Amino acid sequence: xxxxxxxxxxxxxxxxxxxxxxxxxxxxxxxxxxxxxxxxxxxxxxxxxxxxxxxxxxxxxxxxxxxxxxxxxxxxxxxxxxxxxxxxxxxxxxxxxxxxxxxxxxxxxxxxxxxxxxxxxxxxxxxxxxxxxxxxxxxxxxxxxxxxxxxxxxxxxxxxxxxxxxxxxxxxxxxxxxxxxxxxxxxxxxxxxxxxxxxxxxxxxxxxxxxxxxxxxxxxxxxxxxxxxxxxxxxxxxxxxxxxxxxxxxxxxxxxxxxxxxxxxxxxxxxxxxxxxxxxxxxxxxxxxxxxxxxxxxxxxxx
Amino acid sequence: xxxxxxxxxxxxxxxxxxxxxxxxxxxxxxxxxxxxxxxxxxxxxxxxxxxxxxxxxxxxxxxxxxxxxxxxxxxxxxxxxxxxxxxxxxxxxxxxxxxxxxxxxxxxxxxxxxxxxxxxxxxxxxxxxxxxxxxxxxxxxxxxxxxxxxxxxxxxxxxxxxxxxxxxxxxxxxxxxxxxxxxxxxxxxxxxxxxxxxxxxxxxxxxxxxxxxxxxxxxxxxxxxxxxxxxxxxxxxxxxxxxxxxxxxxxxxxxxxxxxxxxxxxxxxxxxxxxxxxxxxxxxxxxxxxxxxxxxxxxxxxxxxxxxxxxxxxxxxxxxxxxxxxxxxx
Numbered sequence: 307x308x309x310x311x312x313x314x315x316x317x318x319x320x321x322x323x324x325x326x327x328x329x330x331x332x333x334x335x336x337x338x339x340x341x342x343x344x345x346x347x348x349x350x351x352x353x354x355x356x357x358x359x360x361x362x363x364x365x366x367x368x369x370x371x372x373x374x375x376x377x378x379x380x381x382x383x384x385x386x387x388x389x390x391x392x393x394x395x396x397x398x399x400x401x402x403x404x405x406x407x408x409x410x411x412x413x414x415x416x417x418x419x420x421x422x423x424x425x426x427x428x429x430x431x432x433x434x435x436x437x438x439x440x441x442x443x444x445x446x447x448x449x450x451x452x453x454x455x456x457x458x459x460x461x462x463x464x465x466x467x468x469x470x471x472x473x474x475x476x477x478x479x480x481x482x483x484x485x486x487x488x489x490x491x492x493x494x495x496x497x498x499x500x501x502x503x504x505x506x507x508x509x510x511x512x513x514x515x516x517x518x519x520x521x522x523x524x525x526x527x528x529x530x531x532x533x534x535x536x537x538x539x540x541x542x543x544x545x546x547x548x549x550x551x552x553x554x555x556x557x558x559x560x561x562x563x564x565x566x567x568x569x570x571x572x573x574x575x576x577x578x579x580x581x582x583x584x585x586x587x588x589x590x591x592x593x594x595x596x597x598x599x600x601x602x603x604x605x606x607x608x609x
Numbered sequence: 610x611x612x613x614x615x616x617x618x619x620x621x622x623x624x625x626x627x628x629x630x631x632x633x634x635x636x637x638x639x640x641x642x643x644x645x646x647x648x649x650x651x652x653x654x655x656x657x658x659x660x661x662x663x664x665x666x667x668x669x670x671x672x673x674x675x676x677x678x679x680x681x682x683x684x685x686x687x688x689x690x691x692x693x694x695x696x697x698x699x700x701x702x703x704x705x706x707x708x709x710x711x712x713x714x715x716x717x718x719x720x721x722x723x724x725x726x727x728x729x730x731x732x733x734x735x736x737x738x739x740x741x742x743x744x745x746x747x748x749x750x751x752x753x754x755x756x757x758x759x760x761x762x763x764x765x766x767x768x769x770x771x772x773x774x775x776x777x778x779x780x781x782x783x784x785x786x787x788x789x790x791x792x793x794x795x796x797x798x799x800x801x802x803x804x805x806x807x808x809x810x811x812x813x814x815x816x817x818x819x820x821x822x823x824x825x826x827x828x829x830x831x832x833x834x835x836x837x838x839x840x841x842x843x844x845x846x847x848x849x850x851x852x853x854x855x856x857x858x859x860x861x862x863x864x865x866x867x868x869x870x871x872x873x874x875x876x877x878x879x880x881x882x883x884x885x886x887x888x889x890x891x892x893x894x895x896x897x898x899x900x901x902x903x904x905x906x907x908x909x910x911x912x913x914x915x916x917x918x919x920x921x922x923x924x925x926x927x928x929x930x931x932x933x934x935x936x937x938x939x
Binding site: 350356403406410412413414416417418420421422423424425426427428429431432541545548549551552556582584585586589590592593596597600601 | 666672674720721723724726727728730731732734735736738739742743745746747860864867868871901903904906907908909910911913914915
């Protein structure tokens with residue numbers, strides 16, 4: 307920590323407070339990516355499905371935050387309604403589409419979920435249009451914490467990071483400390499055996515998928531006031547989340563958390579240190595890690 | 610057994626069918642209107658692209674979701690090598706496009722061929738996105754507007770001009786010749802010991818490794834070759850339309866070429882060509898129906914995957930099997 311921060315002083319490019327702000331931004335972005343990537347990695351690790359449409363759920367979440375908060379006038383109400391809707395969406399999609407994919411190869415999974423992206427994007431264009439929209443930060447969280455005379459940090463971003471951390475903790479407890487979590491982990495290691503023991507594996511899968519959809523949509527909803535709402539936002543997140551999952555190791559929640567934070571920081575600082583290569587920093591990082599560990603930094607840890 | 614018989618019967622007719630299609634394609638500009646000549650040329654370019662992906666998906670067992678990167682690099686080679694106030698030379702820029710696309714595929718391959726299955730899908734997509742940003746965000750690629758070429762390349766060898774690339778039907782025949790060449794090359798290559806080894810890797814990588822085959826090198830070679838062929842397709846596409854932009858490298862393009870393979874069926878070469886025709890026909894019909902044609906395309910893909918595992922090509926096989934009395938495919 308010390309050598310780096312002194313390097314900033316020497317270069318006179320960034321003082322301590324700017325560094326702190328960027329650090330917080332990087333962590334916040336990383337935690338947001340974690341919410342999306344954790345669903346992606348769970349759905350793959352447990353159900354064996356590669357879901358390209360996962361980014362669309364993030365997009366759907368952001369647009370729900372926009373539409374529902376303009377209808378109700380309150381982002382928190384919008385988020386609660388949005389969570390319910392996204393769980394329902396997850397259940398319906400699993401029942402209608404995903405359940406056909408469990409015994410198919412990856413190529414067919416890729417295609418079906420690719421088709422799903424086209425459907426979601428086009429529906430978005432029909433229902434809401436192709437404009438960029440902003441979502442207001444709720445008044446309670448609208449303040450900023452002053453750091454120096456000129457620099458301050460918005461409370462809403464801290465709130466986002468806090469919520470993401472709480473969710474990460476709850477997810478860990480759900481999977482490792484509850485009966486449902488036990489069923490999920492069992493289902494991940496042997497689907498047939500779990501059914502033979504009389505547990506309803508289809509229900510477990512449906513729950514996992516709905517959980518993944520809800521996490522991604524929730525991430526989109528809380529990100530909406532910061533990132534604004536625009537077409538193509540889902541794909542952008544999806545591809546970065548693939549990088550997160552590749553680095554973290556498929557199926558590993560802990561790996562997804564570490565990798566998401568790493569990517570969040572690399573992206574944020576990459577934009578400042580090498581602005582010319584801003585778009586490609588995270589991919590170069592992925593390439594480096596692939597050379598070092600082709601299976602990701604973390605092997606699967608119990609589901 | 611029965612399917613082996615059917616296979617043998619089919620392979621007896623295949624050369625005749627393929628020859629017939631080539632003759633039809635060669636005669637088409639005599640009858641078709643200018644619009645359709647250009648459209649069929651575009652389809653044949655996509656067919657080369659789909660063929661290159663078939664080498665990976667159908668014969669090496671590598672499902673790449675980032676193949677558009679090499680298509681785009683081939684296209685950008687022409688865009689970047691074209692001087693502003695004169696025409697580029699076809700005989701220089703075409704090999705250069707294949708070389709650069711192949712080189713990029715080699716470098717990407719060094720990383721991606723190390724991983725398998727679902728990782729491979731995600732990593733190829735991520736690398737393709739990296740190239741997208743290279744062209745989209747840097748001065749080198751001239752940003753999101755891309756490059757528009759003022760002149761078509763010329764095919765001059767000294768003072769001799771074998772064909773004129775400003776003429777749409779010359780472009781058509783040029784593309785047709787290259788499609789036939791790519792098809793024949795892959796056909797011969799896949800029967801060589803190298804091609805057999807690739808197919809061995811597709812069906813059982815561990816066995817090939819224990820037989821002493823350098824699996825990594827074979828896969829890398831296949832990935833590089835597929836990249837170079839995709840570069841050829843990209844080059845021809847840039848030549849036909851006269852401009853390039855980053856959308857050529859977008860993941861939609863990678864998804865669409867995979868869709869072509871699924872429509873035609875992979876692992877047969879001619880399926881890739883059939884798939885390219887089916888894909889363009891499908892999108893043309895949907896675009897004629899509605900502005901929101903992507904919705905129909907998406908829904909069609911979903912229905913296709915759920916109800917027709919194995920692609921359109923499997924329908925004929927299934928039909929035959931049911932009639933022979935093999936029963937339904939459970």
